[in-house]
Amino acid sequence: MLARRERLLGPNTPIFYDNPVHLMRGEGVWVFDADGKRYLDCYNNVPHVGHCHPQVVEAIARQTATLNVHSRYLHENVLDYAEQLTATFDAALSCVVMTCTGSEANDVALRMAATATGNRGVIVTDHNYHGNTTAVMQLATLLPHDLGQPAHMRTFPTPDSYHLQPSEQTLEDMAQRVLAGLDESIESLRQSGHGLAALLVCPIFANEGFPDLPDGFFEQIKKRVRAAGGVIIADEVQSGFGRCGSAMWGHQYANFEPDIVTLGKPMGNGYPVAGVVCREDIMHSFRHNTAYFNTFGANPVACAAASATLRVVQEENLLDNAMQSGQYMQQKLELLSERFPVLGDVRGAGLFLGSEIVESRESRAPDAAHGRALINAMRDEGVLMGLIGRFDNLLKIRPPMPFNREHADQLFETLESVLARM
Numbered sequence: 115m116l117a118r119r120e121r122l123l124g125p126n127t128p129i130f131y132d133n134p135v136h137l138m139r140g141e142g143v144w145v146f147d148a149d150g151k152r153y154l155d156c157y158n159n160v161p162h163v164g165h166c167h168p169q170v171v172e173a174i175a176r177q178t179a180t181l182n183v184h185s186r187y188l189h190e191n192v193l194d195y196a197e198q199l200t201a202t203f204d205a206a207l208s209c210v211v212m213t214c215t216g217s218e219a220n221d222v223a224l225r226m227a228a229t230a231t232g233n234r235g236v237i238v239t240d241h242n243y244h245g246n247t248t249a250v251m252q253l254a255t256l257l258p259h260d261l262g263q264p265a266h267m268r269t270f271p272t273p274d275s276y277h278l279q280p281s282e283q284t285l286e287d288m289a290q291r292v293l294a295g296l297d298e299s300i301e302s303l304r305q306s307g308h309g310l311a312a313l314l315v316c317p318i319f320a321n322e323g324f325p326d327l328p329d330g331f332f333e334q335i336k337k338r339v340r341a342a343g344g345v346i347i348a349d350e351v352q353s354g355f356g357r358c359g360s361a362m363w364g365h366q367y368a369n370f371e372p373d374i375v376t377l378g379k380p381m382g383n384g385y386p387v388a389g390v391v392c393r394e395d396i397m398h399s400f401r402h403n404t405a406y407f408n409t410f411g412a413n414p415v416a417c418a419a420a421s422a423t424l425r426v427v428q429e430e431n432l433l434d435n436a437m438q439s440g441q442y443m444q445q446k447l448e449l450l451s452e453r454f455p456v457l458g459d460v461r462g463a464g465l466f467l468g469s470e471i472v473e474s475r476e477s478r479a480p481d482a483a484h485g486r487a488l489i490n491a492m493r494d495e496g497v498l499m500g501l502i503g504r505f506d507n508l509l510k511i512r513p514p515m516p517f518n519r520e521h522a523d524q525l526f527e528t529l530e531s532v533l534a535r536m
């Protein structure tokens with residue numbers, strides 16, 4: 115299959131594990147391979163309410179058997195969903211554009227920011243990925259590309275609470291350095307004539323390695339961005355729909371109000387649907403200044419999938435579950451890290467947790483090779499997890515939202531035995 119995949123899809127296409135998994139079906143937090151082997155899914159945030167959740171399956175099947183068509187007709191599904199979705203945001207974030215992918219959502223958000231501010235400049239972290247359209251991919255610093263760095267792009271340093279600089283003692287010291295980098299980039303955009311249209315950022319820095327942040331960090335960012343005439347785009351493709359447990363949205367968890375929010379991955383539980391939520395004034399300037407049509411965005415089936423997914427999140431109290439399971443898992447991970455110094459720390463929130471795999475506690479030197487060996491060994495034992503972060507050594511535990519204590523026990527028993535063996 116690998117040879118066939120390479121011949122048909124080309125070389126170098128991303129695939130997980132040295133011994134890739136050939137999945138056939140999924141149910142809840144479980145997936146099953148071609149030999150019938152069962153894996154505990156501790157990684158996937160797209161099947162947000164669980165693989166093949168019956169309510170989402172039923173909603174998609176019912177709507178697809180009734181009508182599916184592009185988005186240029188009146189249909190209640192999109193209006194019902196827009197109301198249901200915006201009700202979960204603060205009152206000012208009241209309008210929605212629907213797309214098919216998170217990349218498109220960020221692309222649209224950047225256009226909104228430019229029309230709303232009259233500026234062109236964009237600031238991102240120096241370890242970012244926000245999607246694969248040309249406008250978004252050219253901002254990426256986490257993955258290689260051949261687009262070059264555009265003249266209107268600047269970066270600011272990725273916050274890293276685990277690897278403080280020698281001059282830093284506290285998270286506040288780290289934050290001051292990050293903010294100074296942001297100030298420099300804002301000034302550089304001003305001098306270049308681009309000005310600042312947007313700061314595009316994930317409110318939990320998911321791809322950057324979800325560092326701990328001091329209180330009020332994002333308020334300080336927002337003050338600077340606003341003073342420069344720009345807007346904040348919160349990329350909630352990973353942090354949204356209750357992932358952090360204590361709030362529906364990552365920006366609520368991080369305690370600030372952005373101007374534009376982009377959504378994706380979990381939104382349709384696997385059905386490709388994504389979107390942008392923004393203030394009314396931003397939507398009006400966008401709609402008046404630029405035409406936007408997306409054939410599949412906001413189609414009746416996409417809206418049925420998204421609506422059913424959000425309903426399940428609310429009816430099954432999945433935020434509470436993420437809080438409780440997440441806290442339980444943090445404790446378990448901390449106990450393990452006391453026994454196995456290769457686990458450098460424990461961090462994250464809700465059902466988005468991790469630990470840096472390091473050479474030693476003292477040096478904190480990242481050990482990506484050990485991390486890779488660990489997740490491959492876990493895969494062989496029937497537990498799927500991944501790696502992320504600045505040094506690609508941060509264990510990423512980000513399971514479907516119904517993940518409970520029993521699942522956590524199985525995850526940590528397996529992790530313990532693999533760590534002991536290694």
Ligand SMILES: Cc1ncc(COP(=O)(O)O)c(C=O)c1O
Pocket residue numbers: 214215216217218220243244245246316320321349351352378379388
């Ligand atoms: C933070 C973030 N934003 C945007 C995207 C792009 O989403 P999509 O792959 O749906 O285009 C990703 C994908 O990994 C992401 O992690």
